[in-house]
Amino acid sequence: MSIAAQQPVAVPIAAPGAVEKPNRLLTLLQAPAVIVLFLWMIVPLAMTIYFSFIRYSLVNPDVKGFAGLENYQFLTEDESFWPAIINTVLLMGAVLIITVVVGTLLAVLYDRDFFGKNVATLLVIAPFFVMPTVSALIWKNFIMHPVYGLGALFLQKLGLHSIDWFGDYPLISIIIIISWEWLPFAFLILFTSLKSLDNEQKEAAAIDGANPFQLFLFIIVPHLQRAIGVIVMIETIFLLSIFAEIYTTTSGGPGHATTNLAYLVYSLGLQQFNVGIGSAGGILAVILANIVAYFLVKMLAQNLKGR
Template identity: 50%
Template structure:
């Protein structure tokens, strides 16, 4: 049992790391808040003084603001849906004994370690190219005209690219949860005459609920900030401009750091709203 002296010593040893972590997090946040209230144009005079809430008003009144928020939520929802559904199916499949099981698991998890820019380039040039892409040849094989994915189905294409990278993460977490399931429960249900679907919906799926909520929470935090895939493929065109990409455009095109910082504050608010909503779901599942 830890004594008061040992707990105090642990706090003292952890203090430098905690301090550095807080500085690492708080300094950029404070700078963002500071610049959001300034009229800061680095290429047109620098800091031109206090702007009040003008940057916030300009950013939220932009015609691109609400569409970008909607696009962000659609991409997050689509990625979560694909990751959870196919993650559960892959986890169940990988849990079954098979030849070369270790190699198959490595291949399934491998996309998670590919950089977003690389995966986006692979999908753009190898799969979704309307002339030489794999999908274009597949369409022609069946006698159909190839689809210009990044133009005709742009949002779905981004969802597909991001899902391909995050599906291994969901599979890994869900596979770990499935392996912790007591096999005796499944065997008893099978002896009682339960069908495979009944065993899945009434035993396996409830057991996976906590793992699913953790996957949803973690993936949402990261997918809300998706940027590289959009930058490499569509450049924000064809309705794929998310809130993060809108902030990038405002800073790069107008060279207005204050306006971009105000957008960053809105992004923080959106992320916190989604995180609080998801944390309530996670808390309810963990309490059950």
């Protein structure tokens, strides 16, 4: 199989005939998409910023006016704020590490040929297509349930005490579920990226006497660097907004043990109807995401220019 046939889709590079003066009619074709996306980007964000600086609570409609940084102050003084920040970071960090490390090892394994590999690959990527609410509930009930869960039955067979996953290790349970959902994503990207690694390079290294570990460290890992960067950035954006899994399993509890930034904003803004403080939380999430997005867009720009 030639390399060209393996990877038919190249990142497009602007045609050499790029014209300086755009045809008006043609610009019209592009305008609707640009306009709706512009509105989508600017209107809600402007509203969040505005809300975050005013006193706005549906419970106390009489309290109005400019709030300055009050909302941000209330937010940071809220007893669930720091747990939420810490949980968000722990959740993101743990899921990123697990998916990238396990994904890399799996990709290397699946880069080799073995019987029924194509079918096995389908099984490995399957969790990615399961909707988050279903993933959360099958793990919560069938695997992690303290009495009837398969995990509990298995431990009982071994004569051990069963584990009350969501009672005793709530955040770890959430991390396990979300890692299971995102592992296929990391695997699929790393696996695809590995396929574009030149076989000759591997062979040359083998002839030079590199052992499998050296091959992994000095040929495979550097090759995957870019793919890993992409995974980290894209997962970060999504992991910042993890919500459905927490909503269906723990509702942020027990206490604040599984409250993350997204769940906090939901509970402040849509449950307690404190729009101002909820919005301040939203702005924090936007700032975090923008830092990540900056690097991602920079990398994609390099890609477009053909490196």
